[in-house]
Amino acid sequence: MKIGVCVKVAPDTDTRIKISGDGAGIEESGIKWIVSPYDSFGIEEAVQTQEAQGGEVILFSAGPKDWQTQLRAGGLAVGAERAVIVDDPALAGTDPLGIARVLAAGIASEGCELVFTGKQAIDDDNVQVPAMVAELLGWPHVSFVTDFSTDGSTFTATRNVGGGTQEVVTGSLPVVITAERGLNTPRYAKLPAIMKAKRKKVDVKSLGDLDLSADDITPAVQLTNFSLPPERPAGRKLEGDVDTMVQELVRLLREEAKVI
C-alpha cells in the first residue's frame, strides 16, 4: 500500500515572528524551519501503518525545494521512503485551495490509498487543506484523529468531538486522516537513519509535471496585510490573605475580564 503524508515546513514553535518591511508577509531570515508538528504525527502514523501493513510512505509538499532539508530530517530519517516537492513560482501567491489542488494531483499521480496530514499547519492555522485534498480526490476524510487502525482495506478512526465525547468512524480506504496531538509519539531520528536519509530520493516537480498550470491555482483569497497581536499587558499580582485574594480574583474575572 502506498501511504501519502502531506507535509508543510513552518517556523519553529519558539520563533519570534517579525512582520516584513512591506507588511505583506513575515521576515524569513534567521528563522529555524521545522516540519509542522501536527504533520509529524501524520508521518509517524504513516510509518507505523507501513510497518504493520507493508508498502511505502511518500511525503508530499507544495513549497520551495529547500524544504527537502526538513523533509529529510523530519520525514525520511524517521521511516518515510521518498518525498515529492512541487516547487513552482506560481505557488508563491496561491491559497489553501491552490495548495490542495497541487497536493491532490501529486497524491493521485502516485496512486496512494491512504493519506495522513496534520490537523492544521502551525503557521497559518487555516485548517483547510486536508478537507480540500479529500474533496478533490473524491475520498472521505476524518479530522482530528487521536486513534487509527487499518487492516489494509477498512479503517477505524477515533476523534474527539469535545466535552470528553469520542466519535468512532469506520469505513473503507481510501481516506484522508488528519492527525491530532495524542495520535502517537513521533520517534526520534536515529543517527544511522539520518545518514541513510541523505541518499533517499526527493523528486522536485513543477506544476506542468502534474498536468496543472498557474491558472489552476489562481487564488480566491489574497493575503495583503499582516500585523502582530497587541502586546500582552504585564501580569498583576494580588496581595493579601487567601480570602481577600480570592474575592478580588472573582471580582476581576467578573467585572474586568467579563468571563464569569
Place this chain on the structure above:
Amino acid sequence: MQFPPWTEEHAQLRDTVKQYAINELAPHRFDWDKAGEYPAREVFKQLADLGCLGIRFDPEYGGLGLDWWSTVAFIEGLSHCRNAGLMMSILVDTDMATPIISEIGTDEQKREFLAPTITGEKIAALGVTEPGAGSDVANIRTTAKRDGDDYVINGQKTYITNGAIADYITLAVRTGGEGHGGISLVLFPTDTPGFSVGRKLDKLGTRSVDSCEIHFDNCRIPRRNLLGHENAGFLYIMQNFQGERLVAGIMAYTGMEIAVADAIKYGQERQAFGRPLASFQVWKHKFAEHLAAIEAAKALTFQAVQKIESGQDPTKLVSMVKLHCGDLAQRVTYDCLQIHGGYGFIEEYDIARQYRDVRLLTIGGGASEVMKEIIWKWHSLGG
C-alpha cells in the same frame, strides 16, 4: 570554506540528540542529582538505540564511522540534558574509556568489549587515578603480575566515574619497573573475583553519577586482555587523554552557552529598582564579554577538532582548550549565579548545580596546572 565544516547531517544529528535530551533526560536532572544515581542501563539502551554510542567507531563493530564533528554535534545536543554528571558518565563510556580500544585493540578485544558497548549492553569506565597518583600518572602502583596465561592484579583506584556500574574498566596497571616505562593498559571485566567497589564518594558536583574507589585483590584476567604492547601504556594513556580533554572542552563551552542564555533570560525578567536587571549596563557589558569569550573558546576548540580530524598531533592545542575552557567556565558560571542573587544559591534553578559541576573542569582529566606544563613543554620544543 565553511568553518566549522558542519553538514546538514551534523545539524540533524545535533537536533535529534537535543530533542531526546530535552524530553527524556532534562526533566530528571534535579532528582538524579539528589539521588546520586540515574537509571544508567535504561539511558545507555536508549542512547544505543539512537545510535549515539559508537559515533566514530568502525561499522564492523557496530559503529557509525563518522568524524569528530559528529562527536561535537552529539555533545552539543546532549548538553541540553543540563546535567554534567550524566554527561560525564555517558562520555566516559563513549569518548574516554573506549577510543583506545578502537585504536589499538585486537579484533577479539573489539568484539568482546567495544561491540557490546556500542549496543549499550556493556558500560565502560576508565581507571587511571589512584589515591597516591593523579596528575603524576607515571607513579601509579596498581600491579599486574604475569602468571602463566594470566595477569594477577592488586591495588586500588579512586575517583573512578562509572566505577560502580561499569561492566569493564580500561585499566592502567604496572607491569614493569618504576616510572612511565612500566605501565600497561588492560581491559578488566568487573565480574572478576577479587574486584570490589569501595566508598562511593560524596562529591561537590557531577552528583548524578558515582565516582568511587575500587579495589583489586588478586584479580586474575587473561593476558589477551592486554591493550597494545606491554609497558607502552603511558603512551596510550597520553594519546587517549587528547580525546578526553577535547571532550571536556566541548562540554565546557556548551555548558557555558546554556548558563549564559539562562542568566540573560532571568536578568530580563527579574526587576529591581523599577527595571529589568539585565538592563543595567554593568550586566550588559559583563554578558557581552562572556559571549565574546565563549565564542573564542569555541573557535579554539574547533581548531583542535580540526587538528585531530586531520591526523596531526593535537596535544598542544587540546591542552590549551582544556585550560582555557575550564578556567573560563569558572568565571562565566560565577557571574551567571551572581545575577540570580539569592535564587542562584538555592537548588531550584539550574545555576546552583551548574556552579558546583563546573568546578571539576579545572581538575578532572588533568588539572589546569598540568595543562600549562604540557603547553610550555611543547612551546619550548617549538611544537
